[in-house]
Amino acid sequence: MKLLMEPIEVQAAAQKPTGFRWRGRWYRVREISQEWSYRGRWWTDPDLRGERRRYYRVVASRETGGGSWRAGGTSGAGGEHPGAAGFEIFEREGQWVLSRLLD
Secondary structure (H helix, E strand, O other): OEEEEEEEEEEEEOOEEEEEEEOOEEEEEEEEEEEEEEOOOOOOOHHHOOOOEEEEEEEEEEOOOOOOOOOOOOOOOOOOOOOOEEEEEEEEOOEEEEEEEEO
16 A cells, blocks of 8 residues: 555546546546545544545546556456556545555
8 A cells, every 4th residue: 555645636426436637647436445434633633623534445447548557556456347456535625635556
């Protein structure tokens, strides 16, 4: 697992990611394997009160026009989607971040 914390542009349907642009390349979300909310340590930091992040663990592949490209990790990261890799992304106050590239 590699920590990235890079801003990304996301396409969504029904408030769930369907694709994203990372480092100038588009990735298509093949599967959302997990989804959860995080509110931060609001009890220790008053600045975090009201903050809410919506996390998604996704399997995605790069759109190349002629197939897909493996972003990294092992063959297990893409699961039943050969040529795909696992990513963790989150949305906070309308901004999307690619937080992790999964092995």
